[in-house]
Amino acid sequence: MDTIVAAATPPGVGGISVVRISGPAAEAIASAMLGSLPEPRRATHLAFFGARGEQIDSGIALYFPAPGSFTGEPVLELQGHGGPVVVGLLVDAAVALGARLAEPGEFTRRAFLNDRLDLAQAEAVADLISSGTEQAARAALRTLTGAFSTEVDALVEQLTRLRIYVEAAIDFPEEDIDFLADADLAARIETCASAFAALMQKTSSGRVLRDGYRVVIVGKPNAGKSSLLNYLSGEDAAIVTELAGTTRDILREQINIDGLAVELVDTAGLRENPDRIEEEGIRRAREAIRSADAVLWIQDATEASNVEPDEEIPRGAQVIVVRNKIDLTSDAPSEPGDNCGVVNLSAKTGAGVDALHARIRDLAGYRHFGEGAVTARKRHVDALRRALKHFEAGRKALADSRAGELFAEELRLAQNALGEITGTVSSDDLLGRIFADFCIGK
Numbered sequence: 057m058d059t060i061v062a063a064a065t066p067p068g069v070g071g072i073s074v075v076r077i078s079g080p081a082a083e084a085i086a087s088a089m090l091g092s093l094p095e096p097r098r099a100t101h102l103a104f105f106g107a108r109g110e111q112i113d114s115g116i117a118l119y120f121p122a123p124g125s126f127t128g129e130p131v132l133e134l135q136g137h138g139g140p141v142v143v144g145l146l147v148d149a150a151v152a153l154g155a156r157l158a159e160p161g162e163f164t165r166r167a168f169l170n171d172r173l174d175l176a177q178a179e180a181v182a183d184l185i186s187s188g189t190e191q192a193a194r195a196a197l198r199t200l201t202g203a204f205s206t207e208v209d210a211l212v213e214q215l216t217r218l219r220i221y222v223e224a225a226i227d228f229p230e231e232d233i234d235f236l237a238d239a240d241l242a243a244r245i246e247t248c249a250s251a252f253a254a255l256m257q258k259t260s261s262g263r264v265l266r267d268g269y270r271v272v273i274v275g276k277p278n279a280g281k282s283s284l285l286n287y288l289s290g291e292d293a294a295i296v297t298e299l300a301g302t303t304r305d306i307l308r309e310q311i312n313i314d315g316l317a318v319e320l321v322d323t324a325g326l327r328e329n330p331d332r333i334e335e336e337g338i339r340r341a342r343e344a345i346r347s348a349d350a351v352l353w354i355q356d357a358t359e360a361s362n363v364e365p366d367e368e369i370p371r372g373a374q375v376i377v378v379r380n381k382i383d384l385t386s387d388a389p390s391e392p393g394d395n396c397g398v399v400n401l402s403a404k405t406g407a408g409v410d411a412l413h414a415r416i417r418d419l420a421g422y423r424h425f426g427e428g429a430v431t432a433r434k435r436h437v438d439a440l441r442r443a444l445k446h447f448e449a450g451r452k453a454l455a456d457s458r459a460g461e462l463f464a465e466e467l468r469l470a471q472n473a474l475g476e477i478t479g480t481v482s483s484d485d486l487l488g489r490i491f492a493d494f495c496i497g498k
């Protein structure tokens with residue numbers, strides 16, 4: 057392992073800048089740059105020297121011997137005067153003494169590789185830094201301190217116990233009792249299934265808390281999609297006319313529904329035989345649908361027949377059917393808490409919009425955003441889905457054909473998928489992708 061160096065504070069002028077050095081040469085570099093090795097973990101005021109012995113700055117030096125540092129390696133932190141030239145000279149000195157410039161996220165990557173953090177925690181470091189709301193920051197901190205990983209590990213543990221139980225039943229077929237038809241086994245499977253459901257709920261909400269919730273507005277031309285975007289965002293963002301085919305491009309607006317960050321996406325109306333420009337708009341609309349967390353399927357309540365949401369909407373995306381323009385009909389506006397699949401509203405008067413807000417909040421898992429919320433990433437949701445698929449497949453094999461071996465194997469695959477979340481199972485490729493998004497110096 058080589059030794060890395062980077063400024064830990066942002067570029068520019070400030071009160072203090074921190075330069076961090078991590079790796080086996082940190083001790084030697086500390087001795088060379090400071091004249092002596094400072095007492096471990098004790099802030100010491102010292103002169104900072106360059107590679108040729110010239111003084112560069114003076115400030116606070118902190119030395120952390122391995123393994124009790126952020127990276128798990130020997131780490132030297134130099135807190136000098138906050139100017140880009142000073143920082144540059146300190147970094148150059150460390151490089152001249154054998155360190156190399158760190159890549160983005162490399163300190164955190166080393167912390168992961170040295171078991172100081174698991175992968176979900178390492179990701180939370182970046183999520184905490186980039187969190188856009190107070191709620192997201194609090195949730196990221198919970199993930200960073202292990203609240204999310206603990207739950208993932210608990211599910212892995214349950215699956216392990218279940219698998220051991222099933223394997224024991226397979227290995228001792230001469231026992232009189234048929235373990236695989238046992239009520240105790242059924243209860244254990246049920247417990248795992250509800251643990252899966254709870255974790256899925258938590259992870260999905262955590263993903264929304266981190267990334268926001270993307271709501272794509274779709275429907276036939278003239279149904280009032282752009283009018284609804286304008287009403288919900290409180291701005292005159294989209295052009296609205298009585299002509300069908302007004303919107304041709306994708307339009308995005310960020311709104312906030314009681315602290316839930318929502319990205320609203322307005323699209324071109326879907327119809328047959330559009331002109332060339334509209335055709336491209338419709339292609340973009342379909343693309344937007346594929347990345348939606350929820351699709352608002354807008355219908356015109358004044359029309360006798362309306363198109364139902366079709367198979368273009370991917371499975372997994374939630375659909376809210378909205379009947380718009382009820383100010384022109386005798387329909388009553390929907391109320392929050394109305395328990396039907398369709399929201400009646402008017403993008404003109406705003407009647408029924410509260411009910412739409414409530415539906416969006418529900419679908420986004422808003423009620424899980426409070427105490428105990430954690431942040432999660434799409435990668436985690438995907439891994440959890442795969443794990444659940446294996447669990448369900450195994451469960452089916454057991455129910456359909458008493459295939460205990462198959463069940464055990466699917467449980468093992470489910471555990472592997474869950475292991476990807478915390479990084480017990482990981483590849484260089486995955487780590488490369490995750491840490492590339494970090495800033496340099498973290």
Ligand SMILES: Nc1nc2c(ncn2[C@@H]2O[C@H](COP(=O)(O)OP(=O)(O)OP(=O)(O)O)[C@@H](O)[C@H]2O)c(=O)[nH]1
Nearest residue numbers: 277278279280281282283301302303325381403404
């Ligand atoms: N009375 C009434 N008129 C509405 C309402 N919503 C939209 N309209 C009108 O319906 C027409 C079409 O509205 P748009 O918002 O442009 O519809 P759109 O779905 O974006 O249409 P395209 O962009 O062409 O696909 C405009 O004349 C709007 O003023 C509503 O709730 N009530």
Ligand SMILES: [Mg+2]
Nearest residue numbers: 281282302303
């Ligand atoms: Mg429009």
